[in-house]
Amino acid sequence: MERVYNFSAGPGALPEAVLAKAQKELLNYDNTGMSVMEMSHRSKDYMAIIESAEQLLRELMQVPDNYKVLFLQGGATSQFAMVPLNLMNRNNKADYVDTGVWSTKAIKEAGRYGKVNVVASSADKTFSYIPKLDQSKFDLGADYFHITTNNTIYGTRFNELPNTGKVPLVGDMSSDILSKYYDVTNFGLIYAGAQKNMGPAGVCVVIVKEELLGNAIDFTPAMMNYKNHADNGSMFNTPPTYGIYLCKLVYEWLKEQGGVEAIAKVNIDKANALYEYLDNSELFSGTAAKEDRSIMNVPFITKGHQLDDQFLKEAAAKGFVNLKGHRTTGGMRASIYNAMPLLTVQKLVDFMKQFEQANK
Numbered sequence: 097m098e099r100v101y102n103f104s105a106g107p108g109a110l111p112e113a114v115l116a117k118a119q120k121e122l123l124n125y126d127n128t129g130m131s132v133m134e135m136s137h138r139s140k141d142y143m144a145i146i147e148s149a150e151q152l153l154r155e156l157m158q159v160p161d162n163y164k165v166l167f168l169q170g171g172a173t174s175q176f177a178m179v180p181l182n183l184m185n186r187n188n189k190a191d192y193v194d195t196g197v198w199s200t201k202a203i204k205e206a207g208r209y210g211k212v213n214v215v216a217s218s219a220d221k222t223f224s225y226i227p228k229l230d231q232s233k234f235d236l237g238a239d240y241f242h243i244t245t246n247n248t249i250y251g252t253r254f255n256e257l258p259n260t261g262k263v264p265l266v267g268d269m270s271s272d273i274l275s276k277y278y279d280v281t282n283f284g285l286i287y288a289g290a291q292k293n294m295g296p297a298g299v300c301v302v303i304v305k306e307e308l309l310g311n312a313i314d315f316t317p318a319m320m321n322y323k324n325h326a327d328n329g330s331m332f333n334t335p336p337t338y339g340i341y342l343c344k345l346v347y348e349w350l351k352e353q354g355g356v357e358a359i360a361k362v363n364i365d366k367a368n369a370l371y372e373y374l375d376n377s378e379l380f381s382g383t384a385a386k387e388d389r390s391i392m393n394v395p396f397i398t399k400g401h402q403l404d405d406q407f408l409k410e411a412a413a414k415g416f417v418n419l420k421g422h423r424t425t426g427g428m429r430a431s432i433y434n435a436m437p438l439l440t441v442q443k444l445v446d447f448m449k450q451f452e453q454a455n456k
């Protein structure tokens with residue numbers, strides 16, 4: 097069977113070259129006579145893999161030496177708790193911007209450990225835009241300031257990072273890490289589940305400024321304390337070894353593509369191909385505010401639910417799958433992460449044009 101055009105929001109499509117390489121190395125990795133899955137995490141061979149993964153990620157994102165890179169488990173959702181447990185340690189309060197389901201969950205979880213100040217929200221319009229931030233509402237005493245850089249469900253993203261002064265900025269970068277250049281020094285902490293731009297679900301990457309570590313709330317479970325992971329090179333316990341190996345392959349692939357700046361250009365071309373068509377179509381329209389549009393997730397609708405369903409059905413028959421919007425928003429969503437080729441996006445646009453013609 098042919099591989100489909102997979103527009104899944106996550107776990108998302110991986111580069112085919114990466115899957116092929118993993119397949120080739122599956123039974124016998126580098127003449128070790130075993131799969132990476134079967135290796136001790138403390139073996140020389142595996143240590144080389146995790147060290148290389150970290151090095152490549154540092155290189156791709158230009159992570160400064162005073163930041164730790166951690167490969168953890170528990171998804172981005174665990175970070176909703178780990179961030180407050182580790183950072184809400186001075187004044188026991190933090191600022192959050194509510195830009196959708198994932199931020200809302202982060203806010204709820206943080207509220208279990210301290211006081212949360214919701215600086216701004218776009219809930220009034222189903223999170224279809226990024227709210228303007230009024231600096232006078234920022235709490236200068238906050239232990240950190242949290243944003244979701246890209247909102248997977250609604251297809252919005254922060255074009256400009258908030259200026260939080262001395263208050264460390266924390267970014268949930270799950271759906272746009274490595275898709276464009278971010279200056280890591282603007283953040284105190286970045287976290288991202290791997291299953292969109294980095295690898296399979298099961299790995300969560302945390303990039304954290306060293307000076308923020310070592311001051312977790314007393315009752316923080318050992319496994320949720322960043323310091324334990326940082327002091328042990330992500331080997332406080334058995335890390336998700338195979339997932340990290342796949343991340344390494346994705347980082348190598350990305351480097352071969354020319355790195356983050358090169359892929360960012362392709363990502364912009366992909367997003368523009370879709371948005372240009374959506375803006376000129378009489379049948380389809382994008383649902384996110386133009387100025388806040390994501391280059392990773394492109395939600396759109398037709399003129400009614402029935403036609404949406406018909407579109408999804410016909411698209412799937414042509415091999416364009418996982419285009420259904422999130423269950424909370426409906427409609428369609430094309431997730432066009434790093435591994436999605438421009439040509440596939442152009443094919444989708446061609447198919448949408450045909451569908452429009454047939455359903456005038």
Ligand code: PMP
Binds near residue numbers: 106172174248
């Ligand atoms: N944050 C964002 C922005 C996401 O898109 C997701 C998952 N789609 C999550 C957090 C939750 O991630 P996980 O399921 O890995 O816990």
